[in-house]
Amino acid sequence: MELVELDRLTERDWAELTAGEHEPFGPLGAGLTWLEKDRHLALRGPDGLLVAVAGVAIVTVEVQDAESFEVVGLGSLMVSRSARGRGLMSRLVQPVLALAQSMGPDRAMLFCRPELVALYRRLAFVEIAAPVWADQPQGRVQMPMPAMWRALREGAGWPAGGVDVRGLPF
Numbered sequence: 234m235e236l237v238e239l240d241r242l243t244e245r246d247w248a249e250l251t252a253g254e255h256e257p258f259g260p261l262g263a264g265l266t267w268l269e270k271d272r273h274l275a276l277r278g279p280d281g282l283l284v285a286v287a288g289v290a291i292v293t294v295e296v297q298d299a300e301s302f303e304v305v306g307l308g309s310l311m312v313s314r315s316a317r318g319r320g321l322m323s324r325l326v327q328p329v330l331a332l333a334q335s336m337g338p339d340r341a342m343l344f345c346r347p348e349l350v351a352l353y354r355r356l357a358f359v360e361i362a363a364p365v366w367a368d369q370p371q372g373r374v375q376m377p378m379p380a381m382w383r384a385l386r387e388g389a390g391w392p393a394g395g396v397d398v399r400g401l402p403f
Contacts, residue, residue: 297394
């Protein structure tokens with residue numbers, strides 16, 4: 234596997250990754266509009282096709298009764314169906330977290346399918362218990378999937394309270 238950095242994903246890149254899969258992020262993510270990330274790390278298989286990807290973007294969040302702050306939003310974390318179960322997510326997440334640490338904010342945040350919460354916990358992410366809201370073309374919505382965060386710097390914490398993502402979810 235070759236680790237590569239990409240800017241925006243092209244339609245061809247996405248087609249390689251999803252290989253026709255109808256809801257690659259599960260039914261909870263279907264129908265949502267997601268922020269397009271500017272930077273991606275991906276794994277390319279021996280045949281040259283993309284088999285896993287993760288994108289990052291700096292996003293502002295506001296926690297109820299606390300100040301707003303920036304997070305590195307991790308999104309589009311996906312392993313193609315044919316490559317799942319081979320540990321590729323772990324091989325990709327560590328370089329993505331290193332990239333996130335270089336971007337400045339003290340925290341990373343992501344949204345995931347409920348069945349992936351345990352996986353992200355093993356990677357030191359903590360579930361955000363309070364409701365998380367984000368923009369959608371039709372207005373603000375409460376996110377229907379778990380949100381998690383992780384410190385990128387020693388001593389960084391997450392304040393209690395509802396979370397407002399200022400913009401589209403990532």
